Amino acid sequence: MTTLPKQDVDGHDTSFVYVHREPGPLRRAAPWVVLGLIVAALIALIYYLGRDMAGRPASFTIYKVTGGWLYFLGFLVVASGVLALTSLIGQRVGIQRTGKKIKYSAVLGVQLTHLFLILVVLIAIYPLFYVVLAAFDPKNSLYAFPNFDAPTIIQRSGLLPSFSGLSTENFAKLFDGVQIPAWELVLAVLAGAAIAVLIFTAAVRRIRHAEEGTTTPTQLWAGRVLVAALVILVIFIGPAQFTGAGTESKFVLSVRNTLLVSGLTGALAILLSTTAGYAMARLRFPGRFQTLLFFIFVQMFPVFLGLVAVYALMYGLGLLNSFTGLILAYSGGAIAFNTWIFKGYVESLPISLEEAAMVDGATRWGAFTRVVLPLSGSMLVFIFLNQFIGTYAEFILANVLLTGVEQWTIGVLLKNFTSGQFNTKWGIFAAAATLGSLPIVALFYGFQGYFVGGTTAGGVKE
């Protein structure tokens, strides 16, 4: 699927020639020494944490089960025993059916791996599940007092809410007083339809096991309609439409602000880094290496280290509390990394294409715009998405530079829900967090290949 530069891992792999050398005793002991140190540190940590816990009051007795961990351990042992039995049966059946020799340990290993992974998935995903449920449960709201009337202890503790009390009350508060003209509604419906088409076609392709990496015309058009509708909506939705009293009624506005800032920062990153990356890769002139070093050097300092100076600069320019100021502040941090990535990509393209174009009379600039840019679509998408997602989740600069509610990005708005001693709005936070993370989750899963490839392509920076 992805066409990202592959110089990184492949380069190491192909040049690897194994020469066997018996490791020395120190080298052989090293893993065990490290393991011993880790275990010792863990024991020390547990000792200190245990000493810290001594004398602390127990949690609410209503959901405290004395010795509960023994039950859990028992469950694990029983589950492993059951798996050991089923594996034995599976192995025998497999040998009978296929006539091949199947190792018992291999079957049991796979079964135990499943058990382990299911536990890990449950622990990792449960917090998200809990937040989504809390968003629909006005009584729970992440932070609730235990419910004494619930029938089972699990429900009493609030780990599993009573499904009867679910409502969309929290979501309604987010849309309180929002006025949406008809044409915007039409566009939103259009965007929704495009998303539905995209999901449907993707599902169909999954089922049919179609080869990846190609897009059908339907998908292409659905994507275009979606992007166009979203761009128009983001540009034309304005603060005047949000007449609700509380800060929570500005939620849609904050999503719009975040999308606007992230989109423009992504576009600016492409605009600034492509020409520079191309020049670094293809043009040879005195000063190229020094400039590249300067780029790398400046990139070492995250923009937010100079936060005070950025604040003073934006104050001096009169751009505090404006998107322009925020985007300009982000742009400084967006250039060097993307230039570096694009340079690597251009170097992976065959130079003969540009040479052919230039023999045919194209200028350097023509070779860049007509040959290199059309070939780097996937790279541009990667740069845009990476910048977009990074900006969407940025908090510190937005928090300092944006002072008015109407300019807040989603991170700043959410922080407003959760800070304060007595007026935290956890239910609304849960609803806003659920809705606010949807765009990024959709992007992540829609372009999964780009990010998986990006982990190895961008060895320079996370």
Next chain:
Amino acid sequence: MTVSRTADADAVHRDRARRATPPEGTTGVLIAIAVLAVVLGGAALIAWLVSGAVASALPKAPPYLILVLFVPLLIALMLTALRLLPWLQSWYYLVPALVFLLAFTALPIVLTVNYAFTNYSGQNSGAGDTALKTGVSLSTDRKTLTFKGTLPGDEGTTLPQFLGCAEPSCAGETAVLYDEEGAVPVFYKIASVGGKSVTLLSPVAPSFEVTDATRLNRIRNVGLSNFRQIFGRASVELIPVFIWTVTFAFLTVVINALAGLILGILLYNPRLKGRNIYRTLLFLPWAIPAVITVQMWVALFNQQFGVVNKALGLLGFAAVPWLGDPLWAKVSVLVVNLWLGFPYMMTATISALSTISEDLYEAASIDGASRWQQILNITLPLLRNSFTPILLSGFAFNFNNFGIIYLLTQGGPPVAGRTSTAGSTDILLSWGYNTAFGASGGQNYSLASAIALIIFVLTLGISLVNFKVAGVFEEARK
């Protein structure tokens, strides 16, 4: 006739070709940098002068006018320079990126270094001290201000003391004047003071009705005093915060890498059915913006009502003070960072594993190596190549991972004996942030800049090691 014309054309062509090749060597670099500096600096200077002139004529003109003027000026100057020196063309590919880098990354760095040696703070911000605003009357020649009533401050405050003058004559100092509305302060230079009246160097503009005056809280150069303050209290703030920053970054990387490695190796097993489902689900913590999920964990970790303690209660454990105890808060930060970071490490492991040739494993199993031996002797050594840069960049990233600290614990809980800006989970960066922008920090911008300068130096060292290992410099030289 035709012959001479072609000869002419040839000469022009040759001349153009000569000018199209840049001067070589170090001289070439210096000439190019000098030309670019003249072009950029010239555009910036003209934009500054013009916007200054416009601002004095139209006080309502926006301050960002300088940016609006700068762009067309830069383009015009660039085109002129290209006429004279066609070899500049190659540089022009870099100009957009260079301009933004200089303006919004390099300039803030320079300013930060500058602030670190001043007393810049919310108090000393280079503006008039509105708290000490006092009524004044203006003489008829519009040059002498007389203060009405007693001066604010301690009993017997004299005028030079009130104005914060370095010398009793106050010559060359600045007074800040306000009109009835008090919205726009106006700055005037002082010629001399006597008694309760101030003589200005130039008469006040006729359109301006002076009613109040105050002193200027100017930003002064204080030398190394910010650094003396930091290092003087190093044993209670700088050193513990630095140790925790390094511990946090190191442990996070190690724990995340271990979790990612284990899960990645388990999930790469082709015999495992449904591994794509596991992978997709475990991807989720990475896919959701951290700015949202970290705040979610604040609720989950609540001591009384949080779901984590409820689950622990079911297992029979007491309520853990996740965010309320210095040691547990550190554990919480690491746990949340593990939750946020393991999918990245897992994905990196899987994509690195997919580059290892299957032949190696086949050869090993023919030789009778067990699965465990294969992992120990083939997988891990080969993973080291692609993991080293990832681990190092992870360390550099977490060294300045402000977001998780600020959103989860706000650096707290506080530690007795330290200033409230350096709590038990504060890393260097959040300490600096609290000093400048935190409620408890007193807007001490210069101290925050000094802290930022220390972080600069540390980050520089880490990044240099990073780039050396990742081969960035060789890559750049290619």
